[in-house]
Amino acid sequence: MTTTHDEHEVTVEPRFVIKPKDINEEISWAQINEDVLRSLERPRPLYWIIFFGSLGLFCWGIYCEIYQYQTGLGVAALENPQMWGLYIATFIFWIGMSHSGTLLSAILLIMHADWRKPIYRFAEAMTTFSLMTAGLFVLVHLGRIWQFYYVVAYPNERWAWPNFNSPLAWDATAIGTYLTTSIIFLYFGMIPDLAICRDNATGFRRTFYVVMSLGWKGTDWQWANFRVTYLTLACLLIPLAVSVHSIVATDFAVSQQPGWHTTSFPPYFVAGALYSGCAAIITLFIILRYTFRFEQYMTIPILEKLCKLTFAISMIWTYLNFVEYASVWYGTDEYAKQALIYRATGQYAGWWWAMNILGSIVPFALTFKALRTHIPSMMVVSLLLNLGMWIERFMIVTPTFAHGYYPWTWTDHWWPNWVQVGLILGSFGWFTMLFMLFCKIFPSVSMYEVKEMVYHRARARKAPAPQPAQIPRPAEG
Amino acid sequence: MSFDNLFSNWSKLRQRRPQADQYEEAPYKWAMVIDLDACMGCNACTTACYAENNLAVVGKERFGAGQAMHWLRIERYWGEGTELTQEFPEQGAQFLPMLCQQCEAAPCEIVCPVGATHHTADGLNSQVYNRCVGSRYCSANCPYKVRYFNFFNYPDSAWPSPLEQQLNPDVTVRTKGVMEKCTFCVQRLTEAKSKARTEHRLVRDGEVLTACAQACPTSAIHFGNLADSSSQVARMWKAQQVQLSAYPQKKNGQIEETERLGEQVEFAPYPQKKDEQKEETEQLGETREKLRGYRVLEDLRTYPSVVYLERLRSTEV
Numbered sequence: 001m002t003t004t005h006d007e008h009e010v011t012v013e014p015r016f017v018i019k020p021k022d023i024n025e026e027i028s029w030a031q032i033n034e035d036v037l038r039s040l041e042r043p044r045p046l047y048w049i050i051f052f053g054s055l056g057l058f059c060w061g062i063y064c065e066i067y068q069y070q071t072g073l074g075v076a077a078l079e080n081p082q083m084w085g086l087y088i089a090t091f092i093f094w095i096g097m098s099h100s101g102t103l104l105s106a107i108l109l110i111m112h113a114d115w116r117k118p119i120y121r122f123a124e125a126m127t128t129f130s131l132m133t134a135g136l137f138v139l140v141h142l143g144r145i146w147q148f149y150y151v152v153a154y155p156n157e158r159w160a161w162p163n164f165n166s167p168l169a170w171d172a173t174a175i176g177t178y179l180t181t182s183i184i185f186l187y188f189g190m191i192p193d194l195a196i197c198r199d200n201a202t203g204f205r206r207t208f209y210v211v212m213s214l215g216w217k218g219t220d221w222q223w224a225n226f227r228v229t230y231l232t233l234a235c236l237l238i239p240l241a242v243s244v245h246s247i248v249a250t251d252f253a254v255s256q257q258p259g260w261h262t263t264s265f266p267p268y269f270v271a272g273a274l275y276s277g278c279a280a281i282i283t284l285f286i287i288l289r290y291t292f293r294f295e296q297y298m299t300i301p302i303l304e305k306l307c308k309l310t311f312a313i314s315m316i317w318t319y320l321n322f323v324e325y326a327s328v329w330y331g332t333d334e335y336a337k338q339a340l341i342y343r344a345t346g347q348y349a350g351w352w353w354a355m356n357i358l359g360s361i362v363p364f365a366l367t368f369k370a371l372r373t374h375i376p377s378m379m380v381v382s383l384l385l386n387l388g389m390w391i392e393r394f395m396i397v398t399p400t401f402a403h404g405y406y407p408w409t410w411t412d413h414w415w416p417n418w419v420q421v422g423l424i425l426g427s428f429g430w431f432t433m434l435f436m437l438f439c440k441i442f443p444s445v446s447m448y449e450v451k452e453m454v455y456h457r458a459r460a461r462k463a464p465a466p467q468p469a470q471i472p473r474p475a476e477g
Numbered sequence: 478m479s480f481d482n483l484f485s486n487w488s489k490l491r492q493r494r495p496q497a498d499q500y501e502e503a504p505y506k507w508a509m510v511i512d513l514d515a516c517m518g519c520n521a522c523t524t525a526c527y528a529e530n531n532l533a534v535v536g537k538e539r540f541g542a543g544q545a546m547h548w549l550r551i552e553r554y555w556g557e558g559t560e561l562t563q564e565f566p567e568q569g570a571q572f573l574p575m576l577c578q579q580c581e582a583a584p585c586e587i588v589c590p591v592g593a594t595h596h597t598a599d600g601l602n603s604q605v606y607n608r609c610v611g612s613r614y615c616s617a618n619c620p621y622k623v624r625y626f627n628f629f630n631y632p633d634s635a636w637p638s639p640l641e642q643q644l645n646p647d648v649t650v651r652t653k654g655v656m657e658k659c660t661f662c663v664q665r666l667t668e669a670k671s672k673a674r675t676e677h678r679l680v681r682d683g684e685v686l687t688a689c690a691q692a693c694p695t696s697a698i699h700f701g702n703l704a705d706s707s708s709q710v711a712r713m714w715k716a717q718q719v720q721l722s723a724y725p726q727k728k729n730g731q732i733e734e735t736e737r738l739g740e741q742v743e744f745a746p747y748p749q750k751k752d753e754q755k756e757e758t759e760q761l762g763e764t765r766e767k768l769r770g771y772r773v774l775e776d777l778r779t780y781p782s783v784v785y786l787e788r789l790r791s792t793e794v
Contacts, residue, residue, distance in 0.1 A: 072628050073628050073653075080545070141612070143610065161592075166590040168614055251614075255588060404622065
């Protein structure tokens with residue numbers, strides 16, 4: 001930065017020197033368009049393996065659901081007192097997954113963290129689809145799915161409202177609002193990119209993108225309105241995201257059961273949600289990077305930043321987890337203490353310890369640069385973290401049912417059967433299928449924001465002559 | 478549907494919540510006393526309940542899987558150090574009939590998303606099958622786990638023809654996916670109340686009994702109207718010094734002035750008061766036998782409507 005090409009150039013102080021680049025700044029705008037639009041055409045074969053694999057899982061889940069619907073919930077090994085099984089645990093898991101999309105797309109937008117730009121689009125899509133999956137779990141869990149609309153608060157001719165005291169009625173409202181806002185936010189942020197797709201498409205695809213891009217021309221007036229609206233939506237989405245998982249936490253905190261009746265649950269759940277969501281973003285980052293040849297955009301520096309963010313959140317989660325244990329341990333509620341001891345030593349002790357190790361110790365792998373930059377290791381670590389967070393939800397729900405207040409109902413034998421496991425696998429299939437379809441139909445990297453990145457950097461650096469590209473473009477095929 | 482209707486409907490929402498001194502002037506408050514000293518675990522009450530309330534017989538396999546539908550169950554407990562013999566495994570067992578406690582501050586009521594379980598004016602914790610969507614949150618929050626879920630469509634299998642002929646026509650048969658629980662035989666109560674109303678009087682003590690109370694051979698289960706201070710149940714509750722609700726009690730039909738101003742409101746939650754009374758009676762040298770009433774998991778402040786009388790009889794008898 002010390003060499004000057006222009007005698008009027010001011011020497012840049014070291015603290016203003018731009019840090020290692022997130023993406024190669026020498027990519028031209030046309031190149032960005034070409035690369036991203038290519039993802040809508042022919043992905044690598046792995047894409048189809050994942051897509052059809054998840055379609056198969058989804059069909060299996062549909063079969064399980066039809067069987068359960070026709071026969072009754074008893075086929076899912078539910079019993080008294082194990083009334084919820086894995087459905088609610090997995091519901092919380094999916095709700096949690098949905099939070100990091102908002103973190104990346106809205107919170108980091110407001111904080112002007114530029115590195116989010118190439119990856120926020122798919123994170124936001126992950127938010128939407130995991131919320132849909134979570135909604136499915138609420139339905140699958142109901143004894144009478146066909147009456148689910150009783151839970152929704154809407155004026156009706158029967159004058160029958162839901163019970164507004166119940167956290168489940170709050171849930172229905174909060175999730176509905178969050179899902180609607182997420183879809184609008186995702187779609188709205190995509191409009192300029194859809195216009196690019198429209199300009200490059202032919203045939204029925206063109207018709208589709210013409211409709212979807214809502215007549216976007218890219219005029220100054222449109223951009224000005226777009227910016228304001230997008231920022232407003234982002235500001236609206238952030239409190240919604242926090243409130244949704246807080247409300248899911250109140251499903252437990254409001255109830256009276258030992259192990260659930262904890263005031264620290266809402267922040268604990270939000271931290272857990274961000275944690276599992278970040279881990280899921282790392283997983284999808286790696287998959288997309290490979291299948292759609294996004295090596296230019298989903299770069300190692302961005303992965304590193306994502307890993308650091310995940311590590312920070314994992315430590316917050318660890319702290320809140322510890323706070324929960326400590327407040328129970330030093331509290332006066334003997335039942336809650338017994339429930340905690342049961343978790344650590346009872347039937348599900350192995351899972352409890354696995355959760356603590358996966359959730360609090362494995363993230364320390366993220367502190368090593370060698371691991372952070374090694375993609376296969378990151379795949380393994382992110383999957384492990386997500387497994388740990390799923391077990392966390394399992395450990396919140398199940399042991400309390402197994403070891404509640406009333407000794408006569410203590411059970412030690414409960415275990416889910418194939419219907420429950422099938423439905424959970426089916427939900428993963430449904431999510432992955434939708435996500436993969438999304439990435440094939442819509443641009444999963446935000447073209448216009450990546451262009452901003454390149455543009456701003458080029459202007460900010462100003463002085464030095466263009467340097468050769470540091471990140472080689474991948475070979476075709 | 479007009480907006481006027483809509484808003485008036487909003488304003489009436491949950492007006493029927495249990496309120497302070499709701500039963501001071503109410504005609505009915507159904508309650509129960511179960512004398513564990515008299516209970517010998519014969520299961521007659523359970524059988525009567527099955528017959529009265531159209532409970533599905535689920536079969537051995539589903540019973541073992543925890544999917545039984547017994548609204549009233551006899552629990553067996555063995556004291557610490559009891560040796561269980563192969564020959565007489567029941568020996569030394571103590572019994573506790575457990576049914577829905579019809580709590581005044583019921584944990585199940587606040588969490589039901591659709592309000593399918595709610596409090597009736599005569600103190601019952603009722604379950605509306607038509608409204609239930611089967612979220613099972615009520616069961617999750619019930620400390621006693623006395624709510625039973627229709628995991629299967631039991632009417633298909635529980636009463637093969639001609640057994641359906643013995644179903645009680647006053648009680649519905651529940652479909653799959655709804656929660657159900659002890660109703661204190663609400664069909665009998667409704668019938669007795671309407672009969673009394675046609676005769677312009679209140680239901681007399683002993684005029685109506687739940688099926689379990691009727692079937693109990695040792696009269697361990699007492700059922701009656703707590704609002705009627707001369708009823709047997711009310712006298713037993715009073716003798717055991719069980720206070721119904723946590724709210725300040727009315728004196729002469731009115732809350733005292735100081736209490737109304739909130740200056741010296743002494744909430745006298747029942748357990749403390751009972752402990753005080755217990756200490757007093759013990760100081761007076763009286764035996765503890767006179768005060769053996771308790772409610773299950775009282776410290777959760779659910780205020781159940783069922784009082785159990787402690788067992789004093791030794792196991793050898």
